[in-house]
Amino acid sequence: DIQMTQSPSTLSASVGDRVTITCRASQTIGTSLAWYQQEPGKAPKLLIYKASTLESGVPSRFSGSGSVTEFTLTISSLQPDDFATYYCQQYNSYWTFGQGTKVEVK
Amino acid sequence: EVHLVESGGGMVQPGGSLRLSCAASGFTFSSYWMTWVRQAPGKGLERVATIKQDGTDKYYVDSVRGRFTVSRDNANNSVCLQMNTLRAEDSAVYYCARLSSRSWPYYFDFWGQGTLVTVSP
Numbered sequence: 001d002i003q004m005t006q007s008p009s010t011l012s013a014s015v016g017d018r019v020t021i022t023c024r025a026s027q028t029i030g031t032s033l034a035w036y037q038q039e040p041g042k043a044p045k046l047l048i049y050k051a052s053t054l055e056s057g058v059p060s061r062f063s064g065s066g067s068v069t070e071f072t073l074t075i076s077s078l079q080p081d082d083f084a085t086y087y088c089q090q091y092n093s094y095w096t097f098g099q100g101t102k103v104e105v106k
Numbered sequence: 107e108v109h110l111v112e113s114g115g116g117m118v119q120p121g122g123s124l125r126l127s128c129a130a131s132g133f134t135f136s137s138y139w140m141t142w143v144r145q146a147p148g149k150g151l152e153r154v155a156t157i158k159q160d161g162t163d164k165y166y167v168d169s170v171r172g173r174f175t176v177s178r179d180n181a182n183n184s185v186c187l188q189m190n191t192l193r194a195e196d197s198a199v200y201y202c203a204r205l206s207s208r209s210w211p212y213y214f215d216f217w218g219q220g221t222l223v224t225v226s227p
Contacts, residue, residue: 032211032213034213034214036151036214038151042219043201043217043218043219043220044143044201044214044217045217046213046214046215046216049206049213049215055215087150087151089151089213089214091211091212091213092211094153094156094165095141095153095156095213095214096153097150097151097152097153098150099150100150100151
């Protein structure tokens with residue numbers, strides 16, 4: 001099974017900050033990686049797929065990069081709605097999620 | 107607009123059974139893979155079961171294989187998860203999600219709001 005490891009687990013930041021979350025796969029997954037945002041008490045929402053393609057309707061301050069085993073999610077200027085938990089997911093071989101990164105108010 | 111509405115959650119004793127349902131609307135249901143994902147309280151996401159458009163292929167996480175069964179009814183735009191021999195560690199919010207059909211391999215592009223399952227004596 002492919003394991004996904006996110007870092008950090010928790011990130012403290014302020015509105016306007018640039019934020020970067022890292023996701024590593026235990027084996028090569030090409031660009032078969034998605035990022036999801038989950039606000040407290042809500043369902044996850046797709047942000048990015050194919051490592052760097054922004055889902056329709058997602059603000060352009062979100063961006064994704066990477067390939068093979070190393071990936072990043074960047075929020076260029078953190079907004080109040082962005083305080084949430086973010087998950088990466090590989091879908092190259094079945095489907096597995098990272099453990100999540102909580103972005104909290106500094 | 108895509109809508110996925112889960113139902114059937116509740117409290118059940120260990121060893122018991124529960125059947126979850128997900129009603130889909132706003133898209134051609136029979137053209138999409140569907141999946142169930144769960145989230146234990148305060149924990150991360152875990153894919154549980156996934157089913158192909160016509161129901162011929164099904165994939166389960168190891169921890170539920172042999173206890174859970176995923177099925178679908180394309181005539182009624184629904185997908186179900188039959189959960190047997192439930193354990194305390196199965197307690198979670200269960201989400202129904204749709205797999206994108208843009209190109210294989212597929213990721214999860216729409217999610218329902220979830221239904222809570224609690225396994226407790």
